Amino acid sequence: MENQFSLAGKVALITGASYGIGFAIATAFHKAGATVVFNDIKQELVDKGIEAYKAEGIRAHGYVCDVTNEEAVQALVARIEKEVGVIDILVNNAGIIKRIPMVEMSAAEFRQVIDVDLNAPFIVSKTVIPGMIKKGHGKIINICSMMSELGRETVSAYAAAKGGLKMLTRNIASEYGEFNIQCNGIGPGYIATPQTAPLREIQPDGSRHPFDSFIIAKTPAARWGTPEDLQGPAVFLASDASNFVNGHVLYVDGGILAYIGKQPK
Numbered sequence: 001m002e003n004q005f006s007l008a009g010k011v012a013l014i015t016g017a018s019y020g021i022g023f024a025i026a027t028a029f030h031k032a033g034a035t036v037v038f039n040d041i042k043q044e045l046v047d048k049g050i051e052a053y054k055a056e057g058i059r060a061h062g063y064v065c066d067v068t069n070e071e072a073v074q075a076l077v078a079r080i081e082k083e084v085g086v087i088d089i090l091v092n093n094a095g096i097i098k099r100i101p102m103v104e105m106s107a108a109e110f111r112q113v114i115d116v117d118l119n120a121p122f123i124v125s126k127t128v129i130p131g132m133i134k135k136g137h138g139k140i141i142n143i144c145s146m147m148s149e150l151g152r153e154t155v156s157a158y159a160a161a162k163g164g165l166k167m168l169t170r171n172i173a174s175e176y177g178e179f180n181i182q183c184n185g186i187g188p189g190y191i192a193t194p195q196t197a198p199l200r201e202i203q204p205d206g207s208r209h210p211f212d213s214f215i216i217a218k219t220p221a222a223r224w225g226t227p228e229d230l231q232g233p234a235v236f237l238a239s240d241a242s243n244f245v246n247g248h249v250l251y252v253d254g255g256i257l258a259y260i261g262k263q264p265k
């Protein structure tokens with residue numbers, strides 16, 4: 001079985017992976033044998049990322065690139081092909097969120113979220129797919145969300161983007177499945193990273209943030225997820241073990257989507 005999950009000899013690009021979920025996935029890919037390539041939007045983040053990988057014993061290739069910029073992405077992919085090799089595995093991980101009530105959100109803010117969370121996965125995927133077709137295989141993993149399925153107050157742009165990303169996932173699978181490219185999503189539940197830190201902030205009186213208690217009550221596992229919880233699912237979707245899995249979103253949510261919520265006492 002081990003061979004089915006091996007990523008030996010594979011080149012994996014994980015976007016926005018200096019820390020957080022992307023970093024954990026990249027680390028797992030390294031342990032499964034892949035060469036890790038990542039980008040981030042600022043040089044300081046790339047430098048910090050390279051150091052963090054080094055501390056884990058990983059020689060990662062880090063590049064500065066804003067994934068919303070098509071020309072910059074084309075230059076990045078060309079450079080990776082020259083310096084590291086043709087990309088076998090892409091994880092569209094870079095993402096942002098703006099928590100603003102919809103009627104107070106400007107169209108510019110809405111567009112910015114759509115640009116990073118939906119347009120960028122389109123741009124990076126369309127740029128790596130030709131190399132994957134030539135190579136005869138490819139794996140694309142889009143990091144979706146609970147908000148690919150559910151709505152909530154203040155996250156209209158994020159939910160619209162992540163819902164769209166689920167459909168982009170199915171469309172890439174539909175359009176390029178015949179070239180032995182599998183495109184799947186991972187839908188993380190609520191994961192403790194800097195992105196969700198404001199939702200877990202300890203209150204001035206020392207109590208938990210109300211949203212923190214709400215998530216624990218809403219999650220059958222009764223805890224927040226960790227970036228490490230996503231490692232096994234990501235290796236599965238990047239490896240030969242998932243060669244006939246295409247257009248699927250694997251929710252890694254401690255059971256949130258299965259659960260109606262706690263009964264009133």
Ligand code: NAP
Nearest residue numbers: 016020021041066067093094095145188190191193194195
């Ligand atoms: P994070 O801690 O905020 O990390 C996201 C990374 O993407 C950051 O390094 C960020 O850089 C980078 N980035 C943002 N815009 C970029 C751009 N235009 N070009 C290149 N890099 C860019 O987030 P995370 O919690 O690890 O989340 C990773 C992914 O999982 C996101 O797509 C997120 O929506 C998704 N997700 C998260 C959770 C959760 O509970 N944490 C749950 C479901 C899905 P900066 O630091 O400069 O912004």
Ligand code: GCO
Nearest residue numbers: 097145146147188189190196
């Ligand atoms: C929020 C959260 C979420 C999560 C995640 C859930 O404000 O509701 O930030 O959207 O980060 O995407 O899967």
